Amino acid sequence: MHISDGVLPSSVALAGVAASAVIAVWSVRRTQPEDFPKIAVVTSAFFVASLIHVPLGPTSVHLLIPGLVGILLGDSAFVSIGLGLVLQSLLFQFGGITAIGANACMMGIPALVAGWIFRWLKGETLTRHVVAGIIAGGLGVVLAVLLLALLLMSGGEDFLGVAKLAMVAHLPVLGIESAVAGFTVSFLYRVKPDLLRSPPTLKAER
Template sequence: MHISDGVLPTTISMAAYAATALGAGLSLKKIRQEDLPKIAVVTSSFFVASLIHLPLGPTSVHLLMPGIVGALLGSAAFLSITVGLFLQSILFQFGGLTALGANAIMMGLPALFCGLFFQAIRGKTLLRNTLAGALAGGLGILLAASILAAFLYTSGEDFIGVAKLALAAHIPVIIIEAAVSAFTVSFIFRVKPELLHSVLR
């Protein structure tokens, strides 16, 4: 779920922009110049993957993948997600341009955290990697939903109901995302394990 224009007060969206600029700047500093084109190419594959909707009972959900992006890109994840969200905003209007900062914080911080978390617990066996993938995937959505709720909560007392609903709506997504992430990580571990301790970090 992306925050659209007009929801957050201007002060909060400006502050989120400033924080995103800081995060992207730090991310940019850590990455070698020659890796930027590569991260850009990987970013478009994440973007395309997030367009796929999986059926969930009568409706469908699309994956957000902060966990997987964090696990694969490490510290470059924040930059990758910011670029991806910018493109989603200008191409599809998923998330407004004025709320881009808030959306980047909402998805980027969980990605960074999940990346560290994944590397810390993944160990060396297939089983542990798969479990770590599931935890990182689920945790990514949980954190993103919590940050979304926090943004809405700080925007005014009127938004508490919406914040709660948004949090509840993400529970099925957490489960699906955890399962799909587990399978994705297990697949990558078997086929191309070097991707998991990526060169692009």
């Protein structure tokens, strides 16, 4: 799910670049240097996840994992997704360079929202963590699809038509990502719960 060059009007592409630059600066300022290795690992996972294709009739859709990135990185998720998208665009030719801002907003904002929702819902128990992970993982995909339809609407497409089509196409991805987020959260809660804590909390404990 990447927007290519020439799909969006230039005004929307420029607005996307401006918005993503502002959010990226905010995200960098919220990032602790101690989290760099964790961000690198999650960014690598996000970068490679787009190569995992789910066959769907004559075409296929690939994993997006904005929800999982948001769960693991919190406010730093936008930097991670922006860097991953730049490298995907340069190395894989996924998405256009001119649409990089719009793509970053389309994937980064759902990641941030999913991170906030996860932190809001996670509670203290394993069950609540897993449920919050499943919801946040699915929410990332749903928000990304809605933002895609919103961006394509600026290019003259019908919002509801695109949203329905993209949502139906990404239903298998939604299911897979919810399950992956649930399993990941469950595993990390038992093995290394520190990774599920947001950076400010981590800092306050020291």
